[in-house]
Amino acid sequence: MTATRRRAAAGDGTGEGPKTGSEPATAGPGTTGDGPRSGDGRDGGDALGSGAPAGPGGQAAPADPVEPVRNDTVAAVVRQWQTVRPDLDTGPMEIIGRVNRCAALLQQAEDAPLRRAGLSRAEFDLLGALRRTGHELTPGELARETFSSGAAVTKRLKQLTERGLVDRRVDTRDRRVAHLRLTDAGRDLVDGIMPEQLVYESAVLSALDDDRQGELADLLGELLSRLEGRMRALRV
Numbered sequence: 001m002t003a004t005r006r007r008a009a010a011g012d013g014t015g016e017g018p019k020t021g022s023e024p025a026t027a028g029p030g031t032t033g034d035g036p037r038s039g040d041g042r043d044g045g046d047a048l049g050s051g052a053p054a055g056p057g058g059q060a061a062p063a064d065p066v067e068p069v070r071n072d073t074v075a076a077v078v079r080q081w082q083t084v085r086p087d088l089d090t091g092p093m094e095i096i097g098r099v100n101r102c103a104a105l106l107q108q109a110e111d112a113p114l115r116r117a118g119l120s121r122a123e124f125d126l127l128g129a130l131r132r133t134g135h136e137l138t139p140g141e142l143a144r145e146t147f148s149s150g151a152a153v154t155k156r157l158k159q160l161t162e163r164g165l166v167d168r169r170v171d172t173r174d175r176r177v178a179h180l181r182l183t184d185a186g187r188d189l190v191d192g193i194m195p196e197q198l199v200y201e202s203a204v205l206s207a208l209d210d211d212r213q214g215e216l217a218d219l220l221g222e223l224l225s226r227l228e229g230r231m232r233a234l235r236v
Contacts, residue, residue, distance in 0.1 A: 072098070072101075074098050081093070113196045120156075122152070122156055126142055126153065126160065127189065128190060129145040131182060131186075131191075136169070136180060137179070138178060139154055165183055165186035165189060167182070167183050169181070
């Protein structure tokens with residue numbers, strides 16, 4: 001959304017809100033089908049008296065759609081930037097800021113079952129990767145699966161191994177390589193937490209009906225696939 005569109009949606013500064021369209025034109029007394037008369041001060045213009053051009057059949061041309069007023073925290077940030085720097089196009093902030101804010105709120109709430117299990121989110125991501133792939137993974141593979149650094153993965157694996165949740169096997173051909181898998185206790189822990197996580201996520205998304213959830217999933221999927229393909233080029 002450009003700065004020009006935002007100003008248009010906000011009104012013209014006269015105290016009047018944005019125009020949302022007019023009622024359809026109807027035939028007045030004395031109309032004979034020969035078109036509106038001009039020059040007598042009564043029938044000239046568009047038959048609506050609003051100055052909007054008439055469309056086919058005497059209907060008023062549709063007005064430009066007015067963007068909804070948003071009252072979330074990111075909207076407040078955007079309005080502040082528009083006040084101090086009205087020359088900036090804050091459109092990207094309205095998307096990326098909301099994605100980041102939603103992610104932060106979801107993670108804060110979802111961490112509750114993890115805290116009860118004595119796990120951090122990063123540790124649970126490692127356990128979840130081992131569970132969903134269904135086979136042993138090396139530390140490097142786990143780093144790629146969880147978008148983490150190798151050093152961070154090594155530290156977390158040490159803690160999970162000490163807790164008896166992950167089993168470590170040294171490669172028979174190269175002892176520098178380790179293969180990791182879940183223990184029975186680790187598998188039971190993941191299987192016990194996942195249903196609770198999904199119930200929570202369903203409750204959060206229930207604010208949107210199934211169709212809207214599908215639309216959102218499609219849009220986010222398209223954005224993610226493009227970012228995954230271009231992120232290296234976007235980095236400075």
